[in-house]
Amino acid sequence: MLKILKFLPLLIFGFMSAQEEVVHSVYFEFDKFNLKPKQLSDVVAFIKTADSARIESIEIFGYCDDRGKDAYNFKLSQNRANTIQQEFIKNGIKNKVIVTIEGKGRILIDDDIVENLPEVRSKNRRVDVVLNLKELPKIQIPGYFHNTIGKNPVVGDRIYLDNLLFERGSSVLTLKSKKELDKMARLLLKHKNVEFEIQGHVCCTPNFQREAIDRHTRKRKLSHNRAEAVFKYLKVKKIPEKRMTFKGYGNTVPLGKGPEYDRRVELLITKI
Secondary structure (H helix, E strand, O other): OOEEEOOOOOOEEEEEOOEEEEEEEEOOOOOOOOOOOHHHHHHHHHOOOEEEEEHEEEEEEEEEEEOOOOHHHHHHHHHHOOOOOOHHHOOOOOOHHHHEEEEEEEEEOOOOOOOOOHHHHHHHHHEEEEEEEEEOOEOOOOEEEOOOOOOOOOOOOOOOEOOOOOOOOOOOOOOOHHHHHHHHHHHHHHHHOOOOEEOOOOOOOOOOOOOEEEEOOOOOOOOHHHHHHHHHHHHHOOHHHHHEEEEOOOOOOOOOOHHHHEEEEEEEEOOO
């Protein structure tokens, strides 16, 4: 499962030291440390589809359920972690980027957990692959207001939301994106006369396609779906629907600063 977290010149770049973590969990059968081919290919794909320029390090942690002796479970959990490491190396993922391969042993269960005990135990028989990513640089873009509305907004102003970036192929709002939109909603409630278009964008598509496929709906409407997701979220936050429109622009408006900045949604002020 992904947690993500985890999913935003003259240009001025400011780098932050904090990292972003993305976690993929792989589940094992009882007392086993081997995996089915599909599980192995999925965990390799998790690494290979990440933005390689942002990968700082990979950590692999193995776990067991609460049954059995400690010594046996530590060994089993280490073997599970080793299975993932070996698969990574076999598929060309460099060992030097894998900074931790550690078996953590068994995960104890609280005494009061009786309901769904088999399911809880099955979730504890796992390996967590932690992908540590470098933070994206914050950028200043001429003609854009960052995360705010200017003191004297005019029609045509753009509001660029630094943290409103999406995972590859996804139109699902991340926790960071929602926090960013919460701030924007508060500003929009203060500036009641501002009307705006929510513009969705994508990065990498084939030359003959301007739009990308949304992996959740399997339809080629990714930028549209990103804009609509923001529209629906702001509507929940009490922004009147009559003040907003939304539209997907596909890959037609790149910022020219790398694909991660084009997986975005921004606001264009259309009326004051």
